[in-house]
Amino acid sequence: MASSTKFFYVLVAVCAIIASIACCNSRATIPDSDGVAANLTAGGFTSGLNLYSSVFLEELDVTRSDFPADFTFGVATSAGQTEGSAREGGRGPSTWDHRVDILPDAIINSDKFSTAIDSYRLYKEDIKIIKELGVNSYRFSISWSRILPKGSLSGGINQEGVDHYNSLIDELIRNGIKPFVTILHSDFPQALEEKYGGYLNHSFVNDFKDYSEICFKSFGDRVKNWFTVNEPTVSAVYGYELGIAPPGKCSLKEGVCVFGSPENCLVPAGPCNFGGDSSTEPYIVAHNQILAHATAAKLYKEKYQAQQKGEIGIVLASKYYVPLSESHEDKIAAERLFDFNLGWFMEPFVYGDYPKSMKESVKERLPSFSAQEKSLIKGCLDFVGINYYTSTYARHKTPPPFEQLRYSLDVSAEETGMKDGVFLGMDREGHWPEGLQKLMEYIKEKYQNPKIYISENGLFTIRNDELSLADQLKDPERISFIVRHLYRLDKAIKNGVNVKGYFYWSLFDDFEWGMGFLHRYGLYYIDFDHNNRRIPKQSAEWFKAFLQSDHVTRASS
Numbered sequence: 001m002a003s004s005t006k007f008f009y010v011l012v013a014v015c016a017i018i019a020s021i022a023c024c025n026s027r028a029t030i031p032d033s034d035g036v037a038a039n040l041t042a043g044g045f046t047s048g049l050n051l052y053s054s055v056f057l058e059e060l061d062v063t064r065s066d067f068p069a070d071f072t073f074g075v076a077t078s079a080g081q082t083e084g085s086a087r088e089g090g091r092g093p094s095t096w097d098h099r100v101d102i103l104p105d106a107i108i109n110s111d112k113f114s115t116a117i118d119s120y121r122l123y124k125e126d127i128k129i130i131k132e133l134g135v136n137s138y139r140f141s142i143s144w145s146r147i148l149p150k151g152s153l154s155g156g157i158n159q160e161g162v163d164h165y166n167s168l169i170d171e172l173i174r175n176g177i178k179p180f181v182t183i184l185h186s187d188f189p190q191a192l193e194e195k196y197g198g199y200l201n202h203s204f205v206n207d208f209k210d211y212s213e214i215c216f217k218s219f220g221d222r223v224k225n226w227f228t229v230n231e232p233t234v235s236a237v238y239g240y241e242l243g244i245a246p247p248g249k250c251s252l253k254e255g256v257c258v259f260g261s262p263e264n265c266l267v268p269a270g271p272c273n274f275g276g277d278s279s280t281e282p283y284i285v286a287h288n289q290i291l292a293h294a295t296a297a298k299l300y301k302e303k304y305q306a307q308q309k310g311e312i313g314i315v316l317a318s319k320y321y322v323p324l325s326e327s328h329e330d331k332i333a334a335e336r337l338f339d340f341n342l343g344w345f346m347e348p349f350v351y352g353d354y355p356k357s358m359k360e361s362v363k364e365r366l367p368s369f370s371a372q373e374k375s376l377i378k379g380c381l382d383f384v385g386i387n388y389y390t391s392t393y394a395r396h397k398t399p400p401p402f403e404q405l406r407y408s409l410d411v412s413a414e415e416t417g418m419k420d421g422v423f424l425g426m427d428r429e430g431h432w433p434e435g436l437q438k439l440m441e442y443i444k445e446k447y448q449n450p451k452i453y454i455s456e457n458g459l460f461t462i463r464n465d466e467l468s469l470a471d472q473l474k475d476p477e478r479i480s481f482i483v484r485h486l487y488r489l490d491k492a493i494k495n496g497v498n499v500k501g502y503f504y505w506s507l508f509d510d511f512e513w514g515m516g517f518l519h520r521y522g523l524y525y526i527d528f529d530h531n532n533r534r535i536p537k538q539s540a541e542w543f544k545a546f547l548q549s550d551h552v553t554r555a556s557s
């Protein structure tokens with residue numbers, strides 16, 4: 001998640017991890033008493049895994065050759081989480097830079113945000129690493145305020161920023177790596193926030209269109225895959241209902257806990273010191289992001305696609321929601337959770353309007369599309385990027401009476417990671433690769449079998465500088481996470497889902513927004529004390545061997 005987005009899932013997982021630390025002392029490669037050991041071999045590389053259950057052995061049985069030869073295997077990052085050089089090269093501040101300035105204590109390692117992992121300067125070295133890893137594609141994002149420091153065209157283009165991305169893209173192409181570019185990945189220009197209230201104002205749609213057009217014009221001769229916006233739900237809900245991401249708007253009473261329990265709250269909402277209306281603004285922000293995507297996609301299709309021959313989509317995050325019980329109420333609650341997360345965007349893009357359950361529940365607080373907007377948004381995705389991290393159980397929950405209406409209560413459902421004290425997926429972090437397969441099959445059925453890229457999927461470990469470097473590089477849990485998800489993805493493809501690619505999040509340990517550098521997602525370890533040196537973890541060695549080899553074998557006990 002953490003792409004923050006992942007932020008949300010991250011935090012859910014943090015709770016699970018904290019629970020496991022409390023009960024068991026250590027986390028990495030815990031040989032469970034009823035777990036099972038397995039050796040996973042790809043090419044010349046063998047990894048000893050400890051699985052939580054023998055049920056998972058089946059999921060180790062996947063090879064590169066199970067996927068089509070032209071399948072996209074990639075790694076993902078985003079500008080705000082890796083580039084650094086935040087105040088250099090003519091870049092203007094993003095809303096995250098601003099949040100770190102005004103609320104440094106709300107963000108772990110906030111002092112390091114402006115340097116991140118220095119990828120702006122180290123991009124050539126990074127591309128060598130990507131090439132060495134053997135993936136064929138790289139998903140990265142462009143920093144809006146590096147191209148347009150003031151956010152809008154009228155504020156001027158920063159040629160140094162354009163030049164940087166040109167060099168980055170050229171270097172990728174030279175190395176045979178396909179660029180997949182996210183146009184907006186959380187780092188919204190602060191200047192537009194101050195000018196007119198950012199996402200809340202329809203002016204954002206026009207500025208996003210102008211910015212996107214600069215990208216198409218400048219890079220579209222080489223970039224054939226565009227993601228407009230990453231995880232619009234996070235900007236809407238975290239930024240405008242809960243106030244835990246920029247611009248930190250909300251109107252909640254004291255004491256709302258986002259993650260954890262009221263007595264032991266890990267992440268409280270707010271502080272709601274920046275204005276806002278949690279009952280309406282998340283919906284307006286999502287609405288404008290839908291229109292922004294559709295407007296940029298229309299522009300691309302009408303003016304650039306015939307010549308540049310690329311495709312354009314969006315990135316949405318979703319879990320798979322499993323009803324907690326067989327009751328009709330819980331089944332409908334799970335459907336509502338799908339609608340309020342995935343359907344919020346997919347339903348407009350595929351069918352031209354919001355899900356029925358959202359209209360019924362949110363009523364007049366949900367903006368509506370004009371007839372003209374409906375025809376603009378319907379059918380505007382060439383593909384959809386899905387960020388999948390984990391799944392949850394869903395339980396019906398009537399909102400408490402007299403509570404202020406807001407997104408998280410409007411859904412009338414509660415997510416819970418456990419049933420009868422056991423995590424969904426059985427391992428302690430609640431990862432459930434089968435949920436990926438089920439989500440893929442759900443999307444195929446519900447949304448007319450769209451082309452899909454898994455734009456993110458990954459596992460974090462908690463930073464622990466007490467461990468030796470050698471121990472920090474051992475990450476069999478990440479290897480089994482990837483291989484099990486690939487197995488499930490392959491199953492989905494064999495069942496007719498149109499999945500074209502898989503991007504691991506993340507290439508490197510990076511700045512995970514509010515969680516700072518506490519969460520390490522990387523295939524490559526970042527040595528923060530030594531100029532952000534990149535060092536392959538075992539998972540990088542393994543992934544490389546997997547990609548090169550058709551012969552993956554496992555021996556199990």
Ligand SMILES: *[C@@H]1O[C@H](CO)[C@@H](O)[C@H](O)[C@H]1NC(C)=O
Nearest residue numbers: 037038039046048555556557
């Ligand atoms: C894995 O390989 C090691 C070293 O070759 C061996 O000692 C161990 O028994 C193997 N474990 C399994 C489960 O096959």
Ligand SMILES: *[C@@H]1O[C@H](CO)[C@@H](O)[C@H](O)[C@H]1NC(C)=O
Nearest residue numbers: 195196197200201202203204
């Ligand atoms: C949107 O921004 C424009 C300036 O660009 C301003 O005139 C208008 O009042 C704003 N609208 C809202 C709803 O804030």
